Each structure stands twice: as C-alpha cells, then as structure tokens.
Amino acid sequence: MIELRHLKTLIALRDHGTLVAAAAELCLTPSAVSHQLKELDQLFDTEVVLRRTRPVSFSNVGQRLLDLADEILPQIQTAQTDIMRILHGQTGRIIFSSECHSCFDWLMPLLNQYRHQYPDVDLDFAAGFESNPHELLQLGEFDLLITADPIALKGIEYCPVFDYESRLVLSTTHPLLKAENIRIEDLAEETLITYPVDKHRLDIMAKLFIPANIMPKHIRTTDLTQMLIQLVASGRGIAALPDWVVNEYEQKNWVVSRRLSCVAEQGLRRTLYAGYRSEDKDKDYFEGFLKQLNKFSKLRTSYYA
Known part of the structure; x- marks a missing residue:
C-alpha cells in the first residue's frame, strides 16, 4: 500500500539526488530510506528508483509515483493549513x-x-x-x-450597535406639515406605508398605534425602501423610517420628516442591537x-x- 511517507521520500530523492542527502532532508537514516524503497519495489514487483545512477533516477513506475506525489502532497499541505486556520478561528461562515x-x-x-x-x-x-x-x-x-x-x-x-430616531415621513405638500403638534388622531386618518412584516415589529405600530389602541385608516406595504419613499412623495400615505434612511431622501427634497413627539418629547427613540450565540x-x-x-x-x- 502506498503511504505518504513513500511519496515524500521519492520527492526528497528527486530534489537532492542521493540517498544520503534525502535521508538528511527527511530526518531519517539512509538505511530507513533504503528500507522504504525496498517496500515500494516489493509492492510493485519492480525497481522504482535506479539507485546505481548518480544522481539517482526513476523507472517509469517511479516517475508515475512522483507525478502522484506532486499532485497529492500540495493538496495535503493546503488542507493542513486550512484546518489550522479553522482551529484558530481564522476562517468560517x-x-x-x-x-x-x-x-x-x-x-x-x-x-x-x-x-x-x-x-x-x-x-x-x-x-x-x-x-x-x-x-x-x-x-x-x-x-x-x-x-x-x-x-x-x-x-x-x-x-x-447604535441609537436612532424613527421619524414620521411626509410628502413635501402634506397638510400635517402646517400642524404645530401632530397627534396620533391625525395619523389615524392616514394610510400607513410600511414594509410587509408583522405590525408588532414596526416601530410606529409597536410604540404608537398599538399602545393607544388606534389603527391607521389603511396600511399599504412594499418591500423596497425606494418604492416606499416614492409612494409617500406622491401623497399616497405616510411612513415612519429610521433617521439614517430618511435623511438621504430629505436632503434630496423628495420628502419631509417630523419628530413623533406624540410618543415622547425626544421622539420615537430606539436602539439597534446585534444578537449572536454566546458560543x-x-x-x-x-x-x-x-x-x-x-x-x-x-x-x-x-x-x-
């Protein structure tokens, strides 16, 4: 049976040319290297390494084994390196x-x-x-x-991760822009445009409408933030978005945002977290x-x- 030690010995012989030099490279005695070559000769019933030449040369069988060693040994080295990186936490998903x-x-x-x-x-x-x-x-x-x-x-x-404010988003011509204080009763007359998720996971629903036992007149959903902004900008309804999202579109004058002071004086403040397994x-x-x-x-x- 061919073993990795046999392939390493053949590579060392090819690289160094003599049995003595190959043995030194492998940290073996010359007799140990000679014994390995005899094992290969017996395995294939033919001479694998032509040891009488200087430097040593290889029979057709020996050359085929060298080709195998050139293919397999680098893969093993790569695998060992990858495994060490995995064990040390340097690679994963x-x-x-x-x-x-x-x-x-x-x-x-x-x-x-x-x-x-x-x-x-x-x-x-x-x-x-x-x-x-x-x-x-x-x-x-x-x-x-x-x-x-x-x-x-x-x-x-x-x-x-960071704190943020969930802000009310209105079109640039919305009548509520003239209101000094926007009440929840005012918002209840509107169509709320939001993402298609459970209402308890929406800031404005969980922190404003549901606690007050009041629902918006209509709810319309969309998966895309850009579409949501477009619907609000065209007067199809109102929305509530994190400040970092609405700031971009407000700077472009597509929409206008207002603090939801009907929730608290500082508005609807939230903290974003990253959850992970302790292990x-x-x-x-x-x-x-x-x-x-x-x-x-x-x-x-x-x-x-």
Whole structure:
C-alpha cells in the first residue's frame, strides 16, 4: 500500500539526488530510506528508483509515483493549513438576518470592510424575514441578528450597535406639515406605508398605534425602501423610517420628516442591537466582526453627537 511517507521520500530523492542527502532532508537514516524503497519495489514487483545512477533516477513506475506525489502532497499541505486556520478561528461562515429592511444601507459597507481583514470568511444572508428570528438564531439557522427588540434567550447575547430616531415621513405638500403638534388622531386618518412584516415589529405600530389602541385608516406595504419613499412623495400615505434612511431622501427634497413627539418629547427613540450565540463570540473571525461593529458604533455615535 502506498503511504505518504513513500511519496515524500521519492520527492526528497528527486530534489537532492542521493540517498544520503534525502535521508538528511527527511530526518531519517539512509538505511530507513533504503528500507522504504525496498517496500515500494516489493509492492510493485519492480525497481522504482535506479539507485546505481548518480544522481539517482526513476523507472517509469517511479516517475508515475512522483507525478502522484506532486499532485497529492500540495493538496495535503493546503488542507493542513486550512484546518489550522479553522482551529484558530481564522476562517468560517457568518449568516446574517435582520428585522430591519433598511439596515443594509449601513451594513453592506461594513461587510465590505470586514472582507478585507477576513477574506476567507464566507458572508451570507438568510432568505426572507422570519416571524421568530430570535428563536431561529438560538437554533443556529443563522449567526447574527440585527434587531431593535432583544429577547432574553438562553445562550443568546446582544450588543448595542447604535441609537436612532424613527421619524414620521411626509410628502413635501402634506397638510400635517402646517400642524404645530401632530397627534396620533391625525395619523389615524392616514394610510400607513410600511414594509410587509408583522405590525408588532414596526416601530410606529409597536410604540404608537398599538399602545393607544388606534389603527391607521389603511396600511399599504412594499418591500423596497425606494418604492416606499416614492409612494409617500406622491401623497399616497405616510411612513415612519429610521433617521439614517430618511435623511438621504430629505436632503434630496423628495420628502419631509417630523419628530413623533406624540410618543415622547425626544421622539420615537430606539436602539439597534446585534444578537449572536454566546458560543460564537470567542471564534477569531466572529470576534473580529464584533470588534468592527463596535468600532462602527463608536464612530457613528461620535458623528451624531
């Protein structure tokens, strides 16, 4: 049976030309190398290495074994290197999920930066928006959840990413722009345009309408932020979006935003969190992402302070 030690011995003989030099390379005695060659000769019932030549040469069988060694040994070395990187947490996979449709605006640039530092880590996103994402995180369906509603679950930790304000979004000609104070009763007469998720996961529903036991006159949904903005801009309804989203469109004069002071004097304030399994945080590549997330959080907090 051909063993890796046989292939390594043949490579050493080819590279160094003599049995003595090959033995030194392999940290073996010349007799041990000679014994390995005899094993090969017996295995194939023919001479594999022509030892009487200087430097040694190889029979057709020996040459075929060298070709095999050239093919297999580099693959084994690569595999060993990869395994060591895995064991030291330098490679792996992070699957992301988010309860926030608009989080990709800031998350994608962050992931692009992370790829430069950890090019061997596979980054992916869970398909769709799940109704029970925290439980699925706990079960290992994905590895990191962006959420504004942390839930205490065994083995799950949350780190704050940043605070934000959910702002009321109106068309530039909306009558409510003239109101000194916008009341919830005023909003109840409107069509609320939002993402197609459970109402309890929408800031304006969970923190304004539901506690007041009041519902909007109509609710219209769309998957795309750009379409949502377009519907609001054309007077089809109102919306509530995080400040980092609406700022871009407000600067373009497409829409206007107002503080939801009917929720609180400081408006509808929320904190975005990253949830993950406790067992993952010590992996080098995962710890690296959490550190980058923390750095991003500090920079953003400093910028908006």
